[in-house]
Amino acid sequence: MYKCKTFMLATLLVLGSASIAQKKVIATKKTIDQRVDSVMKLMTLEEKIGQLNQYSSKDEVTGPMSDNGSRKQQLVAGKVGSMLNVRGAERTRKVQEQAMQSRLRIPLLFGQDVIHGYKTTFPIPLAEVASWDMQAIEMGSRIAAIEGAAAGLHWTFAPMVDISRDPRWGRVMEGAGEDTYLGSMVAKARVKGFQGTNTGKLDEMLACAKHFAAYGAAAGGRDYNSVDVSERTLWEVYLPPFKAAVDAGAATFMNSFNDINGVPATGNKYLQRDILKEKWGFKGFVVSDWGSISEMVDHGYVKDKKDAALSALSAGSDMDMEGQAYLPHLATLVKEGKVPVALIDDAVKRILRKKFELGLFDDPFRFSNEAREQQQLNNPQHRIAAREMAEKSIVLMKNEKNILPLSKNIKKLAIIGPLAKSEEDMLGFWNVAWPDNSDVVTQYEGLQNKLGNNTELLYAQGCGITDTSRAGFAEAIAAALQAEVVIVSVGEARDMSGEANSRANIHLPGVQEELLKAIHATGKPIVVLINAGRPLVFNWTADNVPAILYTWWLGSEAGNAIANVLLGDYNPGGKLPMTFPRGEGQIPIHYNYLNTGRPSPDNDTHARYRSGYIDMVKSPKYAFGHGLSYTTFTYSNLQMSKPTLAANDSIIVQFTLTNSGKVAGEEVAQLYLRDEVASVVRPVKELKDFTKLMLQPGESRTIRFVINKEKLSFYNQQLEWAAEPGTFQLMIGSASNDIRLQSKFELQ
Ligand code: NOJ
Numbered sequence: 001m002y003k004c005k006t007f008m009l010a011t012l013l014v015l016g017s018a019s020i021a022q023k024k025v026i027a028t029k030k031t032i033d034q035r036v037d038s039v040m041k042l043m044t045l046e047e048k049i050g051q052l053n054q055y056s057s058k059d060e061v062t063g064p065m066s067d068n069g070s071r072k073q074q075l076v077a078g079k080v081g082s083m084l085n086v087r088g089a090e091r092t093r094k095v096q097e098q099a100m101q102s103r104l105r106i107p108l109l110f111g112q113d114v115i116h117g118y119k120t121t122f123p124i125p126l127a128e129v130a131s132w133d134m135q136a137i138e139m140g141s142r143i144a145a146i147e148g149a150a151a152g153l154h155w156t157f158a159p160m161v162d163i164s165r166d167p168r169w170g171r172v173m174e175g176a177g178e179d180t181y182l183g184s185m186v187a188k189a190r191v192k193g194f195q196g197t198n199t200g201k202l203d204e205m206l207a208c209a210k211h212f213a214a215y216g217a218a219a220g221g222r223d224y225n226s227v228d229v230s231e232r233t234l235w236e237v238y239l240p241p242f243k244a245a246v247d248a249g250a251a252t253f254m255n256s257f258n259d260i261n262g263v264p265a266t267g268n269k270y271l272q273r274d275i276l277k278e279k280w281g282f283k284g285f286v287v288s289d290w291g292s293i294s295e296m297v298d299h300g301y302v303k304d305k306k307d308a309a310l311s312a313l314s315a316g317s318d319m320d321m322e323g324q325a326y327l328p329h330l331a332t333l334v335k336e337g338k339v340p341v342a343l344i345d346d347a348v349k350r351i352l353r354k355k356f357e358l359g360l361f362d363d364p365f366r367f368s369n370e371a372r373e374q375q376q377l378n379n380p381q382h383r384i385a386a387r388e389m390a391e392k393s394i395v396l397m398k399n400e401k402n403i404l405p406l407s408k409n410i411k412k413l414a415i416i417g418p419l420a421k422s423e424e425d426m427l428g429f430w431n432v433a434w435p436d437n438s439d440v441v442t443q444y445e446g447l448q449n450k451l452g453n454n455t456e457l458l459y460a461q462g463c464g465i466t467d468t469s470r471a472g473f474a475e476a477i478a479a480a481l482q483a484e485v486v487i488v489s490v491g492e493a494r495d496m497s498g499e500a501n502s503r504a505n506i507h508l509p510g511v512q513e514e515l516l517k518a519i520h521a522t523g524k525p526i527v528v529l530i531n532a533g534r535p536l537v538f539n540w541t542a543d544n545v546p547a548i549l550y551t552w553w554l555g556s557e558a559g560n561a562i563a564n565v566l567l568g569d570y571n572p573g574g575k576l577p578m579t580f581p582r583g584e585g586q587i588p589i590h591y592n593y594l595n596t597g598r599p600s601p602d603n604d605t606h607a608r609y610r611s612g613y614i615d616m617v618k619s620p621k622y623a624f625g626h627g628l629s630y631t632t633f634t635y636s637n638l639q640m641s642k643p644t645l646a647a648n649d650s651i652i653v654q655f656t657l658t659n660s661g662k663v664a665g666e667e668v669a670q671l672y673l674r675d676e677v678a679s680v681v682r683p684v685k686e687l688k689d690f691t692k693l694m695l696q697p698g699e700s701r702t703i704r705f706v707i708n709k710e711k712l713s714f715y716n717q718q719l720e721w722a723a724e725p726g727t728f729q730l731m732i733g734s735a736s737n738d739i740r741l742q743s744k745f746e747l748q
Contacts (some may be wrong), residue, residue, distance in 0.1 A: 003303070003351035032356045036349050039361075042104055043330055045341070047349045050074075051081035051106065053286065053327045054319050057095070060085040060433060062113060062499075066324045078102035079327060081351055082109040082155075082287075082319060087432070088324045092152030092369035100364060107355055108362035111155035111287075114194075114205065115174060115430040116140065118147035120382040120556050121440075123393040124428040125160065125190075127552030130574035131392035131625070132668045132692050134189040139390050141193025143382050145205040152368040152377035154358055155206040157254060157287075159190035161241035162211055165588040167578060170501030173429055173553070175216060175534030177577030178590045179626060180237050181687045184244035191248035198249050200358045202367060203376075209245035209287055211256030213271050214238040215500025218258055221587065223502045232680070235715050236259075243280060251284045251354055255317055257292050264299050266292040266653065267308070272316030285318040285350035293323035305329060310338055318347035376625035381556060384699045390554040390561030395574035396628040400546035403525055405568025405630055406485055413447070414458040414483035416476045416519060417490050418465045418512065419531045420444050425491075427467075428533055428553025429498025439556060443489055443529065446559025450567055451563055458483055462519075463666055465493045466510040473518050480522045489529040490541075494553060497533025506584060507537045516541055529562060535580040535622075542621055550574075568630065573666035575627035575735065579620045586616065591624035591736040592683035625670050627685070631661030631697065635669070635732060635740035644746045647723070650708040653742055655732060657703050659695035668692045671705045672736065674729040679717050685731055707731075712747055723747055 030038070040048075055071050056062065062085060074080050075098040086095050099108045116122045122140040131137065138440050141159070148156055160174040163183050176183040189210065196204040214234060218225040229238065242253070253276060256265040265271060266288050293312040294305045302308045306329040312320070313330065320326040333339040359366055361362045376382075382610055396404070406413070419425060421444045423437040441449070447457055463469065480486045490512040495501060507513070508530075517540070520526055527547040530536060542548065549572065562630035564570040581589045600612030602619040614616045634657075641652040657669055669692075672685035688711045691703050706731070712723040725747050733739035 008353035032353055035361070036352045037261055039104070039106070039347065039352055040349065042250065043348070045076045045334060045344070047104060048344050048554035049326060049330045049403055050079040051348045051351050052319050052344070053080050054082040054084060054111070054321045055080055056084045056322050057086040059087070059091070063322060064071060065188040066322055070405050072098055075099045075108070076101045076140065078104060078106065080108065084111040084321065086110055087112055087153055087371040088383050089149050089150070089152045089368040091368045093365055096364050096368065105732065106352070107360035107666050109155055109351070109355060111157060112148065112153050112428055112432070113158065114144050114148040114153065114156040115158045115160070116428070117144045117386065117555060118151060118432050119377040119434070120147060120386050121389050121427045121431045122386050122555045124173045124430070124553045125175060126173050126177060126533070126577060127554060128389060129182065129186055129577040129616055130552070131389065131689060132575055133392050133427060134185055136389055136392055137186055138189040139385055140218045141190045142196065143385055145194045145196065146203040147376055147382065149203050149367055150373045151207050151367070152373070153205060154360070154367060155192055155208065155252065157208045157210060158194065159187055159207065159209065159245070160211065160230060161187040161209050161245055162214070162216035162610070163238055163241060164216030165590040166216070166221040167506055167535040167581065167590060168504060168584065168587060169216065169218055170223055170243060170497045170503065170533070171216070171499060172578065173497040174567065175511050176241070179577065179592070179687050180240050183241040185242040187244040188248040191245050191250045195249060195251065195429050202372070206251035206354060206358070207245070208252040208254050208287065209250045210254035211265070212242055212253050212286070213256060213265060213274065214260050215256035215258050215265070221502050223500050224257045227260045229260065231719060232715050235719065239275070246276070246280045246282050251375040253282065253284065253286045254289055255286055255292060257289050259301070264292070264296045264301050266317055267296050267301055267311035267315045269315040270489050272415055277316055281611070283350070285347065285354065286316055287319040288312060288317045288321050288323055290321050291323045293317060293320050296747070305335065309333060313339055313343055315346065318350055335713055379417070386555050387557035387561050390557050390566055391556060391570040391572070393552060393574055393625075394561065395532070395550040395576055395620060396571045396572040397548040397550050397626070398546070399543065399628055402630070403547045404527060404566065406527070406566050408452070408455070408567055410455050410484050412456045412458060412483045413451070413485055413487070414448060414460070414479045414481060415444055415487045415489060416462050417459050417488045417515065418461055418463055419489040419491055419529070420461070425531065426553060426558040427555060429465055429501065441557055441559035443559045443562050446561070446563035447566070449560060450563040450638070462515045463511050465491070470511055470514065473515060474658070476515060477518055477522060479526050480519045485527065486519055486524045487527045487529060488516055489531065490516065491531030491536070492533060494533070504584065506534060508541070513538065513540055516545065520544055535578050537581060537583055537621070539582060539621060571630045571663055571665040573627065573629055573668065575625050575668045576622055579624045580622035582621045583616055585613065586618070586620065589620055592686050595684050596727050623735050625668070625735035626737070627668070627735070629665040629667065631659055631663045633667045633695070633734065634658045634660045635734075638732065638741040639744055640743060640745060644748055646748050647705065650706050651745055652704055652706055653730065653732070654702055654704045656700050657693070657695065658700040659697055662697050664694060664696045666692055666694045667734065670733055670735070672731040672733070672739070673707070673711065674726045674731070675712065675714070675724070676729060678714070678726065680714065682714060685736060687736070707745070
């Protein structure tokens, strides 16, 4: 009923006396920018400022709510441009109807944290990255967008593209891990997945690259904490995934809570205007993080919310998420001559453009369709994709004596531990909250689904996730004693990682390691499943149990995926996207460190006057890129097209990868480079390319990588992106610490 009204009102006023039909023809011929301008001409300053205001509904709360009066009254008064946390076809329609009562009937944008699925929950983002499979990652985001858009949503606050080298930081679960190259590839895949063709189709959502910038470098891994990074590290490590997101067409950006070198990101003109909008030519809009505009008062950067509004808008933050700073103060700031109307106009235009691109001016309700919602939220294909993604995300950390996969002829199998029957935890942080989680396949159910009548499945909880009680140990030991093989499922609860869930102690919580010791003492073969939203420290387990699968939080299909891997119907091929430390004292830890002037041997604590620790070796427990398979791979026959490369030339590197084991499997072959001598010291190795491929037993394939100047470039002393002549080491391997082929070449 409201269809076209806003737009028609705008065009009627602009087109004067043309007939309705002519108006329609002219209207359809107008570009989006012209249509935006037509609406802008009708807007009062207050209405413009309304477009910059975003509220959360009280339906769901993902941050500290401000008391901002009646949202309904403000919607009707045209004082709200976007709402978050309103979801469902029916609910979004109702709220949009309120906005349609406003004078200009400008439609609302509905945003939500659709991070790793909507109804069908995919593995947490960090787990998906362990697949190193860009197509699958894109598909995960695609399906999330299909479901989210079917529930009336237009915009997801994803992907999070923050690089992080600190597993204490709870939000590592939401990103792509520690590596900039891998993180940039993932950023691109996710933006493409969420946005699809980016033409406002009904199964696409606007993406939001966040949190701009360097939020993942929060000091001490403490969420919301300050960030102190050099200009070089900013450009080299933290910014590239954001640039990749812009290049992939990300519609929006979110700034971050942290200050960066003393200036809050939200009030940071250098980041938002100079880099993002000017240098990178970003045409979308920037939303603040939740309350991050007004929080600049707490940072001690501005004296009050009015100053905060001045600072944020001047710096390029276009929309105020739950900050209560723009709506009450911008008009005064304009009247006082402190904020030029042109700045407000620019922000409003950026937002209106997205609304036009989504077709909301033509039909504000086009995404709110209950029948489509019903159909898409119950699409069995989505479950299949979620299971496949979960299988790809699993990392085989250890498999002594090939204890895995388990035989399907086992008569009695036990699954023990606090995560074995858990539903909600399988979903991980940032799952869209459902009234119930009954469609989650638990690990116990996954095994039940898979095992025939020949196998009896025993279960005992043993202990809770954070328990100090050992009361359940006896029952667990009794179950273990009856079984031929024991699976023990341990880890974190879903809300021990994610936003505001940083941990100073990242060991297995509670008495879980003690439970493992007790089960181990039975002498039964043990397989451990570690469920977590971050790299955990589990040294005793790593040193004593024969087989470990890192299963993260795998989503709706967790149990089925894990059962397939345990019983050999899926051969795991995941590789770690983050370094796993031996202890918190090694953090920050990452594979691409600088050598220093006094490098210490990796595994020696007694090398005096060397850069190490006297109480812990410097090497991690599990390295970046690590992950085993039920088969083995050999790397051979390395060839380079030439030993020397001219500046605008390239070298083709090729080698043979062979599946030398007995079952089909996938390998991620990783290419690392090291610039031996440079005007700015370079890391001991840097990931520059990788290939994932499936090989049948005995099959060999030739793999090629192209090395060109781009792969050899870095930010030099003048912060220019350039490659310097000299010798480069080339390393190809199965993990950052498992290099199988090496050579050198020269850049002239
Ligand atoms: C705060 C988080 O930092 C951000 O990532 C999220 O999108 C918003 N809250 C909205 O929930």
